[in-house]
Amino acid sequence: MYSDEIIDGVGGMSKFQILVLFLFMGPRLITSWGMLMMSFAGVTPQLWWCVNEMTSDAGNYTGLKQCSAGDNNTSCSYVYSKEKNTVVSEWDFVCDRAGIRPFITSVQMGGVLLGALLSGQSADVIGRKKTFYISLLLHGGFNLVAAFSVSWQMFIVLRFLIGAMVGSNLVVSYPYSMEFIGKSWRQMTSVVPFWQVGSALFALSCWLRPDWSDLHIILAALHVPFLACWFVAPESLRWLAVHGKLEEAEKVVDQMARYNKREKPANTAILLKKLSEEEKKGKESYHKYNYLDIYRHWNICWKSLVIQVIWMCMSFSFYGITFGVGSLMGNLYLNMFLVSVIAVPGTVMVFFLTSRIGRRWTTFSFFTVATIGAFGVVIVSRVVSSDDIRGPATTTMALMCRLGVATAWNSFQTTTSETYPTVTRNLGYGAANTAARVGSIVSPYAFAMGGEDLLPPFVIVGSTMVVCTLLTLLLPETNNTVLADTTEGTSGSRYTLHRDVGSVSGGKKANDSSVEI
Structure with a gap:
């Protein structure tokens, strides 16, 4: 593709690409905080009790973690x-108001x-x-306002x-x-653990400052250096x-060449024009399809x-498991940290296993582990x-x-992308999300x-993992298969397959792995 030729010509994975990873993937260090805030903010303190407000004696309570303050x-x-x-x-949020806590998390999700739509x-x-950058700015602003919420209704809206x-x-x-990384290096975006590191830092911050309001303020302040990157961040070459x-696109190419100390391809202007024409044709073709097309043929x-079930x-x-980490026995902050970093080695394993034993068996193996x-x-x-013994054992499991x-x-995200032909791949991926x-x-x-009690939630989780294991x-x-460009290869009547030269969401190849959380 023309964009790949331009990007590879000025350095497919050099200084500029490393900068891009920090600029656009780096903010996941802090947006992970926004997503996971309720894993701490929604935890009930270890001890609480009900004091009868009819008496001034603070010792007149019914007992620890009991709601009624007497027979009356x-x-x-x-x-x-x-x-x-x-x-x-x-x-x-205890007793008759305990249901508000999970409701807040559900509303957030x-x-x-x-937002995704x-x-x-x-x-x-x-x-x-x-x-x-608008979403990043508003994310920081909403977190700052949330820190000063005067009611739970205001907090839930935020x-x-x-x-x-x-x-x-x-x-x-x-x-x-x-859209800025060479085609041979695109999987790098899936193995750089910005989200996991951010989640681990969030656990550390909760340990150092265990106050929900302060954590919102800290998170808002951390947006400042990332927002300042607006002044150096380029717009998408493809867009x-x-x-x-x-002309603006060519300036971006100039910027890439300058950072990477490479010469801009002499035919850059021609390639950009062809890219523009190609993408416009692709857009016109794409709009002929809708979500019904991923269900039209059996x-x-x-x-x-x-x-979608998986x-x-x-x-x-x-x-x-992420939001229920407070239910696990042991140190809350250590559990939050371990839940965050446990996925890092798995990400690296997927990078190698999906090519060696295939997408299906890699996914099957890890669903079995989860079960x-x-x-x-x-x-x-x-x-x-x-x-x-029970505490450490249940936490480990x-x-x-x-x-x-x-x-x-x-692993399964790759299978999802490779299952659909180019013309409906975004639609299929969007429906799955x-x-x-x-x-x-x-x-x-x-x-x-x-x-x-950990029995009910993990019976449900285990049952869903059994379903996923069998459905896989x-x-x-889909590993090493020729991918379809059109729905002709998936209709059930004809299987005329063409090698996929299309892209998913602006240049993402179908066999790229990503961490979409």
Whole structure:
């Protein structure tokens, strides 16, 4: 493709590309905080009790973690231990108000869904750069305002808006980065663990400053250096070309060549013009298809349904464990840290295994790991009686489950992209992401329903992992296969396949792996 020729001509993976990774993927260090804030802010302090407000004696309480303040059912004034300050202690999300806590997280994940849907259109209309930095600016602003919330109703609205900005950033940042990196190096974006490192830093920050309001302020302040990068960040070369801004596109090429100390290709202007014409034709062709096309023929319909069920189950389990980390025994902050970094080695393994043993068996293997981990928690929590053994064992099994589902997700994204022909690949991938958001909206209730008992949530998680494991075997292997450009190869009537030379979301090749969380 013409853009690949231009980028490879000025250095496919040099100083400029490293800068781009920091500029556009680096903010995931802080947007991960926005996504995971409720994993700390929604934790109930270790001790709380109900004081009868009819008496001035602070010692007149019914007992630890009991709601009623006596037989006369007088109202309570709740008192909490001081080791952490969360929204639970701020607005008394216990007893009859305990359901508000998972509801806030679900509303936030609904915002992620809306942001993901709107940002795709916005990135096409006003540009990648403006969409990216507007969402980043608003993410910081909403977090700052959230720190001074005067009611839980105000807080829940802001969590929804924060979620929308996280969803926008996730959708835009990956293709934005990909459009500046040479085709031989695109998988680098999937192995640089910005999100995981950011999540680990969030755990460290919670340990150092265990106050939900302060954490929002710290997060807002961390946006400043990333927002300052606006002045050096380029607009997408591909977006400029497709919108006829060829002079600006050539300036971006000049910038890339200057940073990489390479000569700009002599035919850059010609290549940009051809790129513009090619992308316009692609856009015109793309708009002839809609979401019905991924269900129109049975041969692709059943694959779409299987893929969407798997994505929904993966997201449910992934975020259920993430937001339910407070239910695990042991040190909260250490558990948050381990849940964050456990996916890093899995990401590296996927990078190698998907090419060696194939996409399907890699995904199957890690779903099996996740299943063993989930039911391991169930067995240990019921069989082992000693707290000294049960706590570390259940936490280890839960981390094993989290590693399995996160790594399987990373692998399965490649299968999803390679299942669809070029003309409907964005649609298929978008439908899968939508299904994933549905799973994440429901996920906070999985751990909330069990309270401190890990049996109910991990029975559900284990069951969803069994479903994913079995459904994975239904899908064909896509490694080293010739991919279809059109729906002719997936209709069930004709299988005239052509090697895929198209792109996914602005230059992303179908066999690229990514971490879309």
